[in-house]
Amino acid sequence: MTQSLPKLRLGTRGSPLALWQAHAVRDALLKAHRWPDEAVEVQVIRTTGDAITDRALSEAGGKGLFTKELEEALRDRRIDLAVHSAKDMPTRLPDGLHLVGYLPRADVRDALILREGVALRDLRPGARVGTASLRREAQLRRLRPDLDVALLRGNVHTRLAKVESGEFDGTLLAYAGLSRLGLADKVSSVLETADFLPAVGQGAVAIETRFGDIAVDALVVPVVCPATGLALRVERAYLGELDGSCRTPIGGLARLEGDEIQFRGVVLAPDGSRHYEIVRYGPINRALELGIAAGKEMRAMVPPDLLPH
Numbered sequence: 049m050t051q052s053l054p055k056l057r058l059g060t061r062g063s064p065l066a067l068w069q070a071h072a073v074r075d076a077l078l079k080a081h082r083w084p085d086e087a088v089e090v091q092v093i094r095t096t097g098d099a100i101t102d103r104a105l106s107e108a109g110g111k112g113l114f115t116k117e118l119e120e121a122l123r124d125r126r127i128d129l130a131v132h133s134a135k136d137m138p139t140r141l142p143d144g145l146h147l148v149g150y151l152p153r154a155d156v157r158d159a160l161i162l163r164e165g166v167a168l169r170d171l172r173p174g175a176r177v178g179t180a181s182l183r184r185e186a187q188l189r190r191l192r193p194d195l196d197v198a199l200l201r202g203n204v205h206t207r208l209a210k211v212e213s214g215e216f217d218g219t220l221l222a223y224a225g226l227s228r229l230g231l232a233d234k235v236s237s238v239l240e241t242a243d244f245l246p247a248v249g250q251g252a253v254a255i256e257t258r259f260g261d262i263a264v265d266a267l268v269v270p271v272v273c274p275a276t277g278l279a280l281r282v283e284r285a286y287l288g289e290l291d292g293s294c295r296t297p298i299g300g301l302a303r304l305e306g307d308e309i310q311f312r313g314v315v316l317a318p319d320g321s322r323h324y325e326i327v328r329y330g331p332i333n334r335a336l337e338l339g340i341a342a343g344k345e346m347r348a349m350v351p352p353d354l355l356p357h
């Protein structure tokens with residue numbers, strides 16, 4: 049029997065980071081199946097989020113802005129899989145779609161990029177640090193209430209340019225993204241997760257497919273990382289319990305420790321004046337339950353002005 053070569057159409061946004069991630073998935077597929085280059089075709093799809101550059105994403109409508117058009121293409125069968133930053137994925141997906149898995153997770157930490165100096169403590173009081181992330185802003189204010197934290201949007205290169213030009217004294221970005229773009233040498237220092245928790249999903253590349261399209265899923269499964277899948281199951285279940293708005297600064301990180309999962313979560317007041325932390329452990333075969341329990345515990349602890357209803 050001759051096996052005909054599949055032609056998988058992989059959809060992605062067109063940003064440099066998205067393209068890197070799409071090609072990482074494509075390369076993994078080609079390698080795992082020993083396919084020739086033409087077996088996986090990358091299709092660039094422009095999303096609503098790509099058109100917004102002047103406002104904080106939380107104001108523009110938040111998550112979903114970067115995924116909608118890709119998900120429409122999936123449902124219309126114009127593509128067979130969509131590749132996303134796991135961090136940018138809403139906790140609830142549209143009917144008929146699912147996350148089949150993730151590439152092995154990269155460094156989860158946030159990185160500090162400073163015009164001068166190395167560490168957070170090197171910033172003088174009043175120094176201007178730019179970020180568009182509520183989570184980064186709140187954690188930064190908590191650690192350094194004396195800084196002037198301001199909105200800084202745009203792609204990675206734009207942000208780095210604004211630090212280099214002196215418009216900002218520093219910025220915070222995901223280490224994983226910088227490293228994928230070959231910009232790890234711009235990093236002044238990394239913020240340890242002990243005092244600065246990443247966003248749920250940070251550092252992970254997600255692969256979304258049509259639920260029930262077992263032919264496609266069977267081809268994707270060999271490239272997905274089970275450990276990353278477990279961690280993301282916990283983190284996304286936690287976020288799902290807290291969701292409702294993306295106006296609340298939320299961090300969360302699950303890690304495998306032997307046959308246990310450790311989860312740590314944080315919710316903060318936007319100005320960093322209050323923060324609520326939880327640590328929970330659970331067995332690996334109870335990942336979903338661990339995430340849900342962590343989310344419920346957090347919800348019970350956090351005052352309603354930070355997490356509505």
Ligand SMILES: NCc1[nH]cc(CCC(=O)O)c1CC(=O)O
Pocket residue numbers: 133134135136220221222223224225226249250251252253
């Ligand atoms: N929201 C944009 C986004 N989505 C994923 C990453 C970085 C890569 C990753 O976390 O996997 C970034 C940039 C950033 O936050 O610095």
